[in-house]
Amino acid sequence: MSLDAPDAPADIRRLAVIDMGSNSFRLVVFHHVPGHWFRLVDEIREPVRLSEGVRNGRLRRRALARAHRAAELYAAYCRSAGIDVVDAVATSAVRDAENQDEAVEAISAGGVLPVRVLSEDEEAHYGFLGAVNATTITDGWFLDIGGGSLQVGDVRDRELVRSMSRPLGAVRLTEAFLSGDQQSSGEVKRLRAHVRDALGEVKWIAPRGGRLVGVGGAIRTLAVMHQRRENHPLFDPQGYLLTRAHIGELLRDLLASPAPKRDSLPGLKTDRADIILAAALAVDEVLHATGADGVEVCAHGLREGVMYEHYVPGDAQLITDVRRTSVINAAERFGYMKAHSEHVARLALAAFDATAALELHPADPGDRELLWAAAILHDVGVLVDYSSHQRHSGYLVLNSGLPGFDHRELAIVSLLVRGHRKGMPSPGPYAPLLRRGDEDALAVCAAVLRLAEQLDRSRAGEVRGVRCAVRDGALVVGLECDGDPTLALWSAEREQDAVQRAFGLRLELEAV
Known part of the structure; x- marks a missing residue:
């Protein structure tokens, strides 16, 4: 499953997953549009210690009383919050209990919450599903x-x-x-x-x-x-x-x-x-x-695995491309400008490939993928405020997380997003995460991302493609246009410094 499906329906579903574990109970609330996006919006954790002091396989009354109080709290929350679907699951403590019926009565708040006692295979399935999709x-x-x-x-x-x-x-x-x-x-x-x-x-x-x-x-x-x-x-x-x-x-x-x-x-x-x-x-x-x-x-683990059963259409519940889906999910959550972001991504990747063909950089596929992610997410900070939105975008990327990306990759995407308008942020505290050659790659990706952003300054897609050549100490970028190139030429001219820093060449622009 991928999150690229167009025209997502407007109906947002509110799902509460309750994980009734041996150490703690946790209620998590997801808002989601099936097959399009999801986000975690609330969480309540209670340290119930359900399996504490088990004797002869029986859960103790004191532990069951704690569980009952937590279940009543969760039931009240779901009623007040207008939750559409509640999916409560119990794991090994209840599964293995000699007094399982008594335990289910307690953790269901007297039958108010519908509780499933998971088998070993079901528990493993949900935990794995949460992990494999992240x-x-x-x-x-x-x-x-x-x-x-x-x-x-x-x-x-x-x-x-x-x-x-x-x-x-x-x-x-x-x-x-x-x-x-x-x-x-x-x-x-x-x-x-x-x-x-x-x-x-x-x-x-x-x-x-x-x-x-x-x-x-x-x-x-x-x-x-x-x-x-x-x-x-x-x-x-x-x-x-x-x-x-x-x-x-x-x-x-x-x-x-x-x-x-x-x-x-x-x-x-x-x-x-x-x-x-x-x-x-x-x-x-x-x-x-x-x-x-x-x-x-x-x-992500068991709770997310249960969520995927509701969120992912079909029987497998497996996301086809975790990294791509992670980026699109984040973009959808932050209300990105889909047409503009996708067009900037196309132009940035075209410039990346064209400069690679000129042997101006190593054409690392990993760098290319991080460039694409940054292009899709570069404007999400507008959700906070347009002023300094590049900084807001960088913060949102860094702190919302992108499942499937490691910490080095997350830092690089955040730095690229933050540098898509002004300057190029120093790796600063994230320098220990970077590898040799990453700062050079950052300069290249930042240059083509900034160039692509300026070429779609009108948000009208007037520049449909780019061609690149090296001539007389200059990177000559030819713009393939469907309309008046005046704004694109003027706007992209501002990226002289970024191109010089990345390629050691001055920038020349021409409409072709």
Whole structure:
């Protein structure tokens, strides 16, 4: 599925997805036009700790009372907010409970909320669906660790071909193995051995390496903790790579800090402080079992997977081109000028290709794709205000996130968008994210984007194409026009400095 379908219907649907997990309950509200765009508009999280203190497989009355109060709150919210569809799902804590009927009565607020108790396969499916539609993974591994269970999946050709689920969630592991305020080496070893043995029972889990995408609150928390630890310039877990070395660093920090004081560690919330060590140890064991070099963190998971079932037409719920869809979805959310943005993108790509044919730059396909994304999104800041809208555009791109793009790519798109009118922003705090050659590529992409923007200054599409040649120390850009080129010629002439900086050539313009 792609978001390029024209003439999106005006009816916006309001969907509430309620994830009733072992550690917390979370209600998220999506506004969406099926097959066109969606956005997250609200979220309520309650640390219910449903699986806390489970004895003989039965959920405790105190935990069920907390769950019932949260469910009543969510039901009241959905009534007040005019939600069209409520889709509430319960996972391992309820699924595995001996007193499941009593639990369902509690979490449905006495039957007010329609609750589905997901099977292991359904839970894995939804978690994977959320992740595969927010990353570019084709083959590799899928990991979801919650409060009650841990799931590992085998991904082949963007399909979850098999998966396993075990009661190895952060809450359960903490209660079973990590007692007291300071964990002993023996407790840590026993927890590791337990997880290792459980993974070892699954014959298809072998250290073959490859990408591993991880979802769930614990994994997101570990990513944020490491970002804070390293003063990473973007505090967004989506697309962040937690390597084995990073996990090792976090484990040393956690083991050196008594449990009651762990919430002082940057990026760690109080209600996860007592269970995050178990989660980190489990993730480390999964990395060793699969041979993966690290966890590629995905902020989308089970809740988004449930949402996609409502949002994506058809049976597969798979987005065909994650990166393109991500850009178009963001543009639609911010009410972009579709015709103008797409025309600027066509002109910018034509200029990029023409200058590449002249061997003025390496013609990197990755740079070309980032240029396209920036061209589509360059004017979204007008939503805030036209004045300095390039800055607003850069901020919106950087802070709304683009699933499927890593942090380096997100920074580059934001810098290009911010530089599409005036100057060329320095990488500044994002310099550590860039690679060798990126600043040269930024100069090239900024020059052709700015040129394309000026060529469609009238928003009328009068310049339908460009031709490029090098002549007597100049980049000669020929404009293929369907109307009067006067405005385009005058406006594009202002980009002399950008062309000189990118190509070391002066700019000459002519109508052809």
